[in-house]
Amino acid sequence: MELRVDTVSCQRGGLVVLEGVSFVVTPGEAVVLRGPNGIGKTTLLRTIAGLQPPVTGTVSAPEDAMAYAGHADGLKGPLSVRQNLEFWAEVYGQRDITPALELYALGPLADRQAQDLSAGQKRRLGLARMMVTGRPIWILDEPTVSLDVANVALFGEMIAAHLAGGGMALMATHIELGVTATTLDLGPYKAVTPAEDMATDEAFL
Numbered sequence: 001m002e003l004r005v006d007t008v009s010c011q012r013g014g015l016v017v018l019e020g021v022s023f024v025v026t027p028g029e030a031v032v033l034r035g036p037n038g039i040g041k042t043t044l045l046r047t048i049a050g051l052q053p054p055v056t057g058t059v060s061a062p063e064d065a066m067a068y069a070g071h072a073d074g075l076k077g078p079l080s081v082r083q084n085l086e087f088w089a090e091v092y093g094q095r096d097i098t099p100a101l102e103l104y105a106l107g108p109l110a111d112r113q114a115q116d117l118s119a120g121q122k123r124r125l126g127l128a129r130m131m132v133t134g135r136p137i138w139i140l141d142e143p144t145v146s147l148d149v150a151n152v153a154l155f156g157e158m159i160a161a162h163l164a165g166g167g168m169a170l171m172a173t174h175i176e177l178g179v180t181a182t183t184l185d186l187g188p189y190k191a192v193t194p195a196e197d198m199a200t201d202e203a204f205l
């Protein structure tokens with residue numbers, strides 16, 4: 001079981017942003033993507049998660065091993081916290097949402113509609129969703145946005161627990177999580193033709 005990214009080039013808006021990215025994530029390992037705004041972290045994560053095809057190269061992982069959490073929270077506003085987690089648990093064939101409720105301190109909020117949560121609480125629910133997928137490879141794009149210091153620490157603990165259980169994490173984040181991680185600087189993979197000056201409307205559509 002591993003995630004293998006082999007000479008992947010990826011595009012946004014029809015233009016290649018990163019070229020020849022290769023790395024492997026093994027059980028118990030976290031890899032953090034680093035690079036300045038706009039270099040292509042989100043684009044690469046979406047490509048690895050299978051939301052868009054690579055231009056060249058391959059992404060290999062066991063079937064149904066990955067769970068992705070992007071910028072959009074993916075929550076159902078009218079459903080309660082509990083119902084959101086139950087929904088995702090059912091989608092991923094899991095049953096018990098109790099550990100996720102407990103680990104993210106969502107118990108007191110369990111019956112509140114997701115749309116009535118604060119931004120940070122929504123983010124916590126979005127991360128709890130990763131737990132109930134039961135999937136070993138977590139792909140996380142800026143997972144700590146809107147989290148306060150205490151919840152960033154909580155998130156770090158949750159990632160550490162996931163890794164200790166043999167899970168893997170691939171994340172784009174600008175902040176220090178307090179988790180032992182391999183850092184991958186995307187600077188050397190920046191495509192020769194920068195995308196900044198050539199925006200189109202088709203990105204992510």
Ligand SMILES: Nc1ncnc2c1ncn2[C@@H]1O[C@H](COP(=O)(O)OP(=O)(O)OP(=O)(O)O)[C@@H](O)[C@H]1O
Pocket residue numbers: 012013014015017035036037038039040041042043044195196198199200201202203
């Ligand atoms: N509509 C578009 N058409 C073409 N290129 C675009 C479009 N929208 C964004 N881009 C460019 O695609 C590149 C990759 O963007 P991406 O969001 O993957 O970068 P990022 O490293 O995740 O950025 P950030 O750290 O700001 O979240 C950027 O240079 C961006 O300007």
